[in-house]
Amino acid sequence: MPELPELDAAVDQLRAHLLGHRLERFDVTAFSVLKTAQPDHASMVGREITEIGRRGKFLLVGAEGRFAVVHLALAGWLRLGQAPAGTPAPTAGPLAVRMVIGDGTALDITEQGRRKSVALWISDRPDELEKIQRLGPESDSIALEEFTDLLDGTSSRLKTVLTDQTVMAGVGNAWSDEILHRARLSPFATASRLDPEQVQALFTALQGVLGDVRTALEGVPLDRVKRTKKSLFAVHGRTGQPCPVCGGTVAEVSYADRSLQYCPACQTGGKRLSDRRMDRFLR
Numbered sequence: 001m002p003e004l005p006e007l008d009a010a011v012d013q014l015r016a017h018l019l020g021h022r023l024e025r026f027d028v029t030a031f032s033v034l035k036t037a038q039p040d041h042a043s044m045v046g047r048e049i050t051e052i053g054r055r056g057k058f059l060l061v062g063a064e065g066r067f068a069v070v071h072l073a074l075a076g077w078l079r080l081g082q083a084p085a086g087t088p089a090p091t092a093g094p095l096a097v098r099m100v101i102g103d104g105t106a107l108d109i110t111e112q113g114r115r116k117s118v119a120l121w122i123s124d125r126p127d128e129l130e131k132i133q134r135l136g137p138e139s140d141s142i143a144l145e146e147f148t149d150l151l152d153g154t155s156s157r158l159k160t161v162l163t164d165q166t167v168m169a170g171v172g173n174a175w176s177d178e179i180l181h182r183a184r185l186s187p188f189a190t191a192s193r194l195d196p197e198q199v200q201a202l203f204t205a206l207q208g209v210l211g212d213v214r215t216a217l218e219g220v221p222l223d224r225v226k227r228t229k230k231s232l233f234a235v236h237g238r239t240g241q242p243c244p245v246c247g248g249t250v251a252e253v254s255y256a257d258r259s260l261q262y263c264p265a266c267q268t269g270g271k272r273l274s275d276r277r278m279d280r281f282l283r
């Protein structure tokens with residue numbers, strides 16, 4: 001799932017290509033994607049693209065006061081290129097949404113598979129959409145004091161706290177694994193029980209990981225962002241491989257419909273956590 005730093009990299013590129021151009025076509029080829037009936041997405045056609053931004057894991061494309069709000073879900077991504085002629089037919093292909101601007105550039109929102117989880121809202125007041133209203137503060141701009149209060153106030157596990165978008169927005173499954181690894185903290189540690197040093201370590205890791213990824217993705221073309229992202233992982237998705245910090249073996253815990261990776265030597269004093277225990281913890 002695209003998280004905060006990948007979306008910020010995408011926002012930079014979309015701004016460079018789309019800002020100041022008039023929207024000439026707005027095709028929704030997978031109608032399940034569209035979550036609002038009014039205003040009609042077609043009502044954005046003819047308007048100039050005036051704003052492109054991000055809130056949490058949502059992408060916002062604004063045209064003279066009206067916004068397309070996009071959530072890329074687990075497997076959605078973006079593609080910029082020259083628009084082919086004609087209106088795309090609804091198909092089982094990856095294309096879910098296509099926006100074409102005056103110079104013929106198309107922004108495609110794609111997701112593999114017939115069932116699309118990508119979501120699109122059209123709104124003049126995006127900050128009033130329920131999904132946006134529920135978001136916590138942005139993970140990359142939260143202050144240490146606020147972060148400390150936030151951890152103090154919950155008995156949830158760190159993995160849950162970092163990925164719960166209502167607590168803080170932008171970090172998902174991948175970067176939370178990396179942040180916890182850099183902070184040398186267990187994903188299963190209870191947030192409110194961290195000592196001040198651990199809180200500081202987690203805060204530093206949060207800012208450090210997000211900042212490093214942001215730098216690494218600067219100027220990387222959209223079609224290479226996923227690959228570059230993967231190359232930055234120390235533990236995420238690297239079960240059984242050596243930890244780049246200590247050389248120990250990266251371990252995995254599966255729970256519900258996903259999994260997390262961690263280095264037992266770096267993060268849990270060598271202890272391996274069982275799947276069943278995790279499932280209960282993270283519920």
Ligand SMILES: [Zn+2]
Nearest residue numbers: 243246263266
């Ligand atoms: Zn390690």
